[in-house]
Amino acid sequence: MEGIKVFAPDEKHVWIPGVICGASSDGKQLTVRLDEVVGPRDASVLELIPSERELKSLTGSQRSVDLTEALECFNTSVDAAENTKSSLPLQNSSESANGFEDMILVDHLHEASILYNLRRRFFHQLPCTTDLHCGEPVSMAGSLLQGAYGKVQ
Known part of the structure; x- marks a missing residue:
């Protein structure tokens, strides 16, 4: 189990990326080393946002996660049984530096x-879409309104 990249639950930040560095013999208690979280690049901005400073300070720290109390995250597949065990959500193995443009x-x-x-x-x-029509709704609405109401002054 050691070395598996997961997301650890957090009451304030919801999920924090980390790596499993230990497990109890029954597998119900995990030790997770927290990874650095992507945040503001500008140090002056980082200082203005307390939650971002806190996230930065958590980097490299370890926390114990009790899977019996953690939020349940079930693996889903066509042949998934109803007795699926709770686990921590896995990080994506093909993570790109800028994230996924297409969530598929x-x-x-x-x-x-x-x-x-x-x-x-x-x-x-980076925008969540690069589609011309989704990226420029105002210009599209303007041209539609112009046709509906005549020339806009």
């Missing part, structure tokens, strides 16, 4: 991976 490429699609991908793309100033 995500290996493990769950709440933690979606939130972390959105965070990564936000802090890299």
Whole structure:
């Protein structure tokens, strides 16, 4: 189990990426080393946001996760049995530096991976879509309104 990249539950930050570095003999208690979380690049901005400072300070720390009390995350598949055990959500093995532009490429699609991908793309100033019509709704609405109401002054 050691070395598996997961997301650890957190009351304040919801999910934090980390690596399993130990487990109890029954597998119900895990020790997770927390990874660095993508955040503001500018140090002055980092100082203005207390929650971002706290996230930065958690990097490298270890926490114990009790799987019996942690949020249950079930693996879903066509042949999944009803007695699926609770586990921590896995990080994506093919993670790109800028996140996934198309969420269909995500290996493990769950709440933690979606939130972390959105965070990564936000802090890299990358839009969630590059579709011309989705990216420029105001210009589209303007041309539609012009046809409906005549020439806009």
